[in-house]
Amino acid sequence: xxxxxxxxxxxxxxxxxxxxxxxxxxxxxxxxxxxxxxxxxxxxxxxxxxxxxxxxxxxxxxxxxxxxxxxxxxxxxxxxxxxxxxxxxxxxxxxxxxxxxxxxxxxxxxxxxxxxxxxxxxxxxxxxxxxxxxxxxxxxxxxxxxxxxxxxxxxxxxxxxxxxxxxxxxxxxxxxxxxxxxxxxxxxxxxxxxxxxxxxxxxxxxxxxxxxxxxxxxxxxxxxxxxxxxxxxxxxxxxxxxxxxxxxxxxxxxxxxxxxxxxxxxxxxxxxxxxxxxxxxxxxxxxxxxxxxxxxxxxxxxxxxxxxxxxxxxxxxxxxxxxxxxxxxxxxxxxxxxxxxxxxxxxxxxxxxxxxxxxxxxxxxxxxxxxxxxxxxxxxxxxxxxxxxxxxxxxxxxxxxxxxxxxxxxxxxxxxxxxxxxxxxxxxxxxxxxxxxxxxxxxxxxxxxxxxxxxxxxxxxxxxxxxxx
Numbered sequence: 001x002x003x004x005x006x007x008x009x010x011x012x013x014x015x016x017x018x019x020x021x022x023x024x025x026x027x028x029x030x031x032x033x034x035x036x037x038x039x040x041x042x043x044x045x046x047x048x049x050x051x052x053x054x055x056x057x058x059x060x061x062x063x064x065x066x067x068x069x070x071x072x073x074x075x076x077x078x079x080x081x082x083x084x085x086x087x088x089x090x091x092x093x094x095x096x097x098x099x100x101x102x103x104x105x106x107x108x109x110x111x112x113x114x115x116x117x118x119x120x121x122x123x124x125x126x127x128x129x130x131x132x133x134x135x136x137x138x139x140x141x142x143x144x145x146x147x148x149x150x151x152x153x154x155x156x157x158x159x160x161x162x163x164x165x166x167x168x169x170x171x172x173x174x175x176x177x178x179x180x181x182x183x184x185x186x187x188x189x190x191x192x193x194x195x196x197x198x199x200x201x202x203x204x205x206x207x208x209x210x211x212x213x214x215x216x217x218x219x220x221x222x223x224x225x226x227x228x229x230x231x232x233x234x235x236x237x238x239x240x241x242x243x244x245x246x247x248x249x250x251x252x253x254x255x256x257x258x259x260x261x262x263x264x265x266x267x268x269x270x271x272x273x274x275x276x277x278x279x280x281x282x283x284x285x286x287x288x289x290x291x292x293x294x295x296x297x298x299x300x301x302x303x304x305x306x307x308x309x310x311x312x313x314x315x316x317x318x319x320x321x322x323x324x325x326x327x328x329x330x331x332x333x334x335x336x337x338x339x340x341x342x343x344x345x346x347x348x349x350x351x352x353x354x355x356x357x358x359x360x361x362x363x364x365x366x367x368x369x370x371x372x373x374x375x376x377x378x379x380x381x382x383x384x385x386x387x388x389x390x391x392x393x394x395x396x397x398x399x400x401x402x403x404x405x406x407x408x409x410x411x412x413x414x415x416x417x418x419x420x421x422x423x424x425x426x427x428x429x430x431x432x433x434x435x436x437x438x439x440x441x442x443x444x445x446x447x448x449x450x451x452x453x454x455x456x457x458x459x460x461x462x463x464x465x466x467x468x469x
Contacts, residue, residue: 020154024147025055025126031143034128036105039151040073041115041124049073052124052155071099072110076125082341084114084148085141090133102129109134113144115152118295120343126151145342157290160283177253177274180260183231185210185224188269197251197276198244218243230257230270239277252281294368296346297353305367305375309433312379316429322380323426324393327440328356328400329448330372332417337371340410348408348417359403360396375437376400389425397421420448 025037035057043050043065051063068074072095076086088095088110092102102110111134112127126148128134177193190205198205198213210227211219222240229236236257243250254277260269292304300308312323330352337345349372356366356374365377378396380389404419422444426436 021053021151022055024151024154025053026057028126028128028143028147029055029057032111032128032130032134032140034109034111034130034134036107036129037127039124039126039155041155042068042077042122066101070096071101072096073112073125073127076112076114076127077122079114081116081120081343084116085136085144086110086112087134087136089135092129105129106131108132111136111140111144113148115148115155117152123152124155153290153295157287160287160290177272177276179272180269181210181227181272182269183267185219185227187213193274214242214244226255226257227270230259231267233259233267235259239281250278251276252278297350297368299353299357299374300365300367302367302369305365305369305377306433308365308367308377309436312377313426313429313431313433315379316382316426319382321382322384322389323429324378324380324389325424325426325436325440326376326378326393326397326400327422327424327437327444328374328376328404329420329444330404330417331420331448332415333372336408336410336415336417344410348410351408352404352417352419355403355406356400359400369437375440386425393423393425397423420444420451422447 021039025039029035029037037055038051039053040049040051042048045065047068048065049068049071050065054063066073068077072086072088072092079086090109092108092110096102102108107129108131110127110129112125114122115124115126117123126144176191177197178189178191179187179194180189182188186207186209187205188207190202192202194205195202205213209219210223214223222242226236226238226240237255238257239252239254241250242253253274255272255274258271258273259267260271262268292300294301309323309325312321315321316323333345333348336348349368352372353366353368353374356376360366360376360378363379367375367377369375378393380392400421401419404417406417407414408417409415422440422442424436424439424443
């Protein structure tokens with residue numbers, strides 16, 4: 001296994017906590033062949049930087065803070081987009097004689113990449129150092145850039161997770177919502193939490209039915225079924241959306257319904273205990289979206305794509321559908337990216353993703369798996385002929401090629417953009433996912449090569465065409 005393959009394997013392994021950063025830094029150290037790697041960000045303390053994670057291939061080092069001024073890291077925050085990379089190939093201690101850390105480590109070379117947020121502002125950086133000189137290669141520089149993007153997403157997820165934990169602590173100490181509802185669905189007792197939820201004093205709630213407080217639709221569709229189950233002796237815990245009449249937005253409630261027995265052992269009502277977990281629910285959904293969607297184009301990422309493929313392959317084995325995979329690669333994007341910068345390139349990718357989404361139907365899944373590479377999963381009804389599937393696939397590819405044959409306006413220039421598309425009709429649902437994608441990829445490259453040969457033939461014929469008599 002090569003260093004780059006081992007690095008990619010380290011990044012691909014599942015991890016949902018801070019250990020991801022250590023693994024990512026180890027991957028960076030492997031690719032660059034450096035001993036030390038770190039992920040740092042500006043500290044809340046003015047003039048300092050905070051090392052979030054530090055990888056030493058020989059020793060374990062905890063996070064720490066250091067002074068930015070006089071350090072090589074100070075220079076990376078003075079970079080201007082699109083130049084987000086920095087290299088001090090050698091003589092690091094001579095360049096920064098007053099920075100004690102590199103003296104303590106014995107480091108003599110340094111390489112770093114800025115991590116940018118969605119607005120192009122720096123939120124941190126990743127770096128490597130070594131006792132030996134470093135050389136900059138396209139492979140290591142591109143890995144730096146991709147890793148900086150990935151760490152930016154994962155760090156955002158980490159911050160949201162911490163916010164979620166804080167919300168949970170807040171819920172534990174907030175005013176609790178409790179009520180007693182009798183067997184006629186009438187509120188007999190309510191806590192002060194209900195006063196806040198419904199923006200009215202308890203005296204205006206007690207004695208009213210659930211239907212009078214929540215409205216007929218909420219009562220019949222959501223609350224009555226829960227109360228009825230509890231009145232039959234069942235303890236019911238659930239999560240449900242509630243729209244209080246005097247509240248501008250619905251609230252997501254975690255509720256517990258317990259039957260209330262009188263002295264004769266008869267159920268005469270329900271004790272309702274509820275927490276408003278709207279903020280927690282929103283944070284969870286945001287984390288889930290970050291885990292499954294490409295943050296740039298908002299189509300599925302590689303992880304979610306593979307999960308969806310596995311699900312569709314199981315459905316094909318059960319004769320519920322026929323799966324086909326389309327591999328889409330943009331022609332002309334690299335020139336746009338190289339000449340006009342990643343910000344313009346990112347705008348083009350977002351635009352292309354929107355075109356693909358608009359061109360496809362609801363039963364087709366779109367994902368981005370690389371820089372300018374997209375995968376589309378098409379599901380056809382089971383039981384049709386091979387000729388029918390091939391015809392539908394060709395029509396879909398032609399439609400996508402037509403929609404993606406465009407010009408984009410950048411800096412007063414109209415630049416051409418098109419797509420090469422390969423497809424594979426899955427005939428064995430037990431195949432490895434990577435093999436299925438590889439077959440569509442090979443078909444795409446075969447089509448790309450044929451297109452280039454076709455253009456060359458046309459060009460050559462034109463050049464050698466004799467003048468008209």
